[in-house]
Amino acid sequence: MLQTSFTTFTETLEKKLREPLPGEAAHRKMASASRLRQMLKPNERTRKSAVLIVFYPYQGSIYMPLILRPIYDGVHAGQMAFPGGRMERTDRSLIQTALREAQEEIGIRVTDVRVLGKLTELYIPPSNFFVLPVVGVLPHRPEFYPDPREVDRVVEVELRSLMDESIIGINEIEVRGTTINAPFYQIQEFRVWGATAMMISELLTVIDHLV
Template sequence: MLDPSFHSFASALKERLAEPLPGAEAHKKMASASRLRMAMQPNERTRRSAVLIVFYPYRGSILLPLILRPQYDGVHAGQMAFPGGRMERTDENLIRTALREAQEEVGIRVTDVKVLGKLTELYIPPSNFFVQPVVGILPYRPDFYPDPREVEHVVEVSLDELMDETIVGANAIEVRGTLIDAPFYQLQGFKVWGATAMMISELLMVINSVPK
């Protein structure tokens, strides 16, 4: 049986996600200086993708998983992210993409996920992807089975941690030999920046606007 407080949180969040979203206003707060300067836009070669932001109750807290990408020859190597990836031809929509990728990357049982809604799609210039964040819930804390090719580590973050304003910082972050000025969230020893931080920014703005 779902914790009543978690059920109330999920119901209120679902209602709020059906209303207009803050989108660019929230994204801008956690965008890197280079992104703001370049203002790049999607093009004919841009691909679609999706990530899953999934909440679940555990010991009186509300948690969600982030993943640490392994080091590899790619633009997002070693970065923190939500489980997700590119849309495949067999995916009927981007919600299906988010669920499938979460299952493949960390072993979440997608048949148990209840989708609450979506955040604003976000363009990621370095990889030329348009990413759809999908928000859902699980009624229990899942067992994670990370795919070592895609995930080095799963980090469970509480909603209270995310909403702590002291986790926000900004400095130069080295990415593939280049220093990038970017705001970030400091979570359990990891810097969460870039597109993932921009999604979290919108998520928190949405949650904070839910009527108490």
């Protein structure tokens, strides 16, 4: 039964990703007040990067992995994110970047991933990255092998749990000595905010009523 519904979910999502995307309208719902006020744009030093949003069937439902970044000297230390990173010169495309990074960070085999499409690129001012969210599926729950240098923990998220609007909140968050007001998703014991929350917002708008 699950395989049938997961197949239907996959086929429908692939079609929806070919349609016009909600983009900035969905991003704004989970953007911080400072981001909305500053309206920063990519510049000549902006670097390209990509993340992988990958779904798989598990325990009668549909899941996706997020990662908790370890504490380090960087702007995204200790934050929740999708696996991903900067584009390397050897990458043929940003899709390859997303797949390669996911394999390096959490051990997903790129040959197992079926890419369905892409969401809207999103600019991240603190790190000056322009990020492409790539969407794909796996036929089964993968074995995760997180790289401890990049990943403190892999967090498996049931897709249906993201549909509950009660997990959305707003709070003051301290970022490198500055306090900002930012919306967040309360996912298990983690608050997911910033660019990852904005990507999730667009994703949920695209998959509305699919699960």
